[in-house]
Amino acid sequence: MGLVQPTQNAYIERINGSFRRELLDAYLFRSLAHVRQLVDQWRHEYNTQRPHQALNFMTPLELKQAA
Template identity: 75%
Template sequence: MLNWIQPGKPTQNAYIERFNNSFHREMLAAHLFHSLARVRQLVDEWRHDYNA
């Protein structure tokens, strides 16, 4: 059974909200991207660091 998150209730899935916030703050807001290859490289490095 799927339970959907109600609109305006981000605390119902705090894990995903934390991940989205971390990814935005540490990757998207911290870098200027000039190529898709560079984006892939930085995201891969960030993902390994985040999961470790």
């Protein structure tokens, strides 16, 4: 496992904050299965539907497909 570069820390903190605000702080979970379902939905939206400023307003999926 490699070390995190200083420039990567801002991206890590950004996703952690988004995840916390939009998922962990927004729901009362009924079960572990419920957590998994909501995390999968959030991750799918984050990677396929939401443009990211750091990616020149593309989704991670669009960036991957453009490479």
